[in-house]
Amino acid sequence: MQRKDKKPKAKALRNMPQFKCGFRDAVASVQEKHVRDGTAKSSVLSFFSGCGGLDLGFIGGFSVLGTWYPKLPFEIIAAHDILQDAVDCYRLNLSDNIENTDLSKVSPELFPAADILIGGFPCQDFSSSGPKTGFDGSRGNLYKVLLGYMKSHRPRMVLGENVSYLAKLRNGLYLRTILEEFEAIGYHFDVWDLYAPDYGVPQSRRRLFLVGVRDDISGFPVKPCPVTAGHPVTISKALSDLEDIADERIPNQSQYFISSKATGGGGQGDNVNDPDKVSYCIRANARGRIQFHYKLDRRLTVRECARLQTFPDEFVFPFTTQRNLTLIGNAVPPVLGYHVAKAISDFLESVSGKSLSDSKSNIASMTLRREFAIQEELAL
């Protein structure tokens, strides 16, 4: 169909870059230098893994925007996602340990036992830009996949991740219900509401992390301290070196949606970014309405979106523009994931060898703190 202005309809560039290797091959030698020999590793099982944003945060050993994020003492023993693109991209960049699995259909006992379970359960039904169907939505009950595994294997710690609107929807009813179900089986949970620009991510993005510790383990991880609050990394700082590159010298920099001009879309697409601020949120379902570059007369490229999500440049995306952007927009920014994973690693190191009792007062204060976090979120 032709547009009213007779210009060709905006569509994804068709070129699919061919990548023989990804992050895992490109940085293997760099990583090895930084691994502390003999460090005891905690095993991690990853559900709803996507292309591996959160998982990369747990693995560590990558460099983004001039900062090195060292290896962390975690080993991802298995990862699962239902989307084949996610599985292929994860395999290309991180590990062969991922499988295409419909997690709603597999009995939890069939998964391996792990120290830590992580999973950003699907957020569409809890998102402010979705149908807000909550538990009635087709994916609104998938948090129960985490619950099933917890009952069956009793990992020491659990990390769930979702949109911050989960705390607001129906006045926090869905979030409270999920936490009550998790806690009823012998865990205590806190909710960390993290604003990504406070942690070195050059993008406006807020996410909830549901952090759970098994009741017999005393103490709790400390919420990561902001590192760039008040002085965030701006979009121009993050992307300026890409301004003159329009080809695949930097992977995925040739891929973007063609479009004539920005119209201003209230943060939901079509806006021009401000060079002196963090970028608008990178959305998974943008459907071509990716935000515009702060200086150039075009939308952001796949690589620029990946940078704003803090994927290292060695982490490559092998599909068309739309398919790549779905994976990128769905991901937890690896740098944000790293800060959460580091807090967990510090905690596990502090409890190793300690008595696993004396956790009752800890649980009581946790419940209070968590309620305070929900109230704060509602007040925003």
Ligand SMILES: C[S@@+](CC[C@H](N)C(=O)[O-])C[C@H]1O[C@@H](n2cnc3c(N)ncnc32)[C@H](O)[C@@H]1O
């Ligand atoms: C928010 S994304 C997770 C992104 C991931 N944490 C990351 O950082 O890259 C949610 C993922 O859940 C997956 N998913 C949805 N329903 C699923 C199911 N029934 N079984 C397995 N995975 C599912 C989606 O394909 C999507 O990749």
